[in-house]
Amino acid sequence: MVLSVGTEAPGFSAKDDAGNTVSLSDFAGKTVVLYFYPKDDTPGCTVEAQGFRDKYDDYQGKDAVVLGVSRDDEASHKLFKEKHGLPFSLLADTDGTITQSYDVDGGGYSKRVTYIINGDGVIDKVFEKVQTSSHAIDVLAEVGA
Numbered sequence: 001m002v003l004s005v006g007t008e009a010p011g012f013s014a015k016d017d018a019g020n021t022v023s024l025s026d027f028a029g030k031t032v033v034l035y036f037y038p039k040d041d042t043p044g045c046t047v048e049a050q051g052f053r054d055k056y057d058d059y060q061g062k063d064a065v066v067l068g069v070s071r072d073d074e075a076s077h078k079l080f081k082e083k084h085g086l087p088f089s090l091l092a093d094t095d096g097t098i099t100q101s102y103d104v105d106g107g108g109y110s111k112r113v114t115y116i117i118n119g120d121g122v123i124d125k126v127f128e129k130v131q132t133s134s135h136a137i138d139v140l141a142e143v144g145a
Contacts, residue, residue: 009117010101016089017077031064032117036110040072040080044132051136056087
């Protein structure tokens with residue numbers, strides 16, 4: 001059961017693809033698109049990430065931050081990001097802490113779920129049924145809506 005709209009988003013800190021520590025609190029006042037995905041460089045996850053890449057300028061135009069989260073490690077994220085020219089951070093949730101706190105644990109991997117978190121740290125929208133090819137556009141339509 002994913003977290004509900006109106007719920008305060010659980011705080012987190014994790015290493016990103018560059019080895020930097022990223023925390024939800026770093027983005028206070030901004031909209032955060034927190035998207036969970038199963039595995040780097042698999043077909044559906046790649047299409048989804050490329051969609052966010054292709055619409056990245058539009059997200060920035062809405063003052064929104066895109067963060068991808070999976071159970072892959074920093075090295076895997078770095079390769080995935082470089083291979084596909086992804087301009088946003090990928091967070092390494094190797095121990096599953098973030099995945100579990102957002103109720104998207106698929107048993108060793110993160111389920112494909114996206115949360116839109118407003119500037120006050122509250123969940124505004126949850127996407128449980130994701131169409132990878134149009135997901136970035138679908139989410140963008142809800143950012144700031």
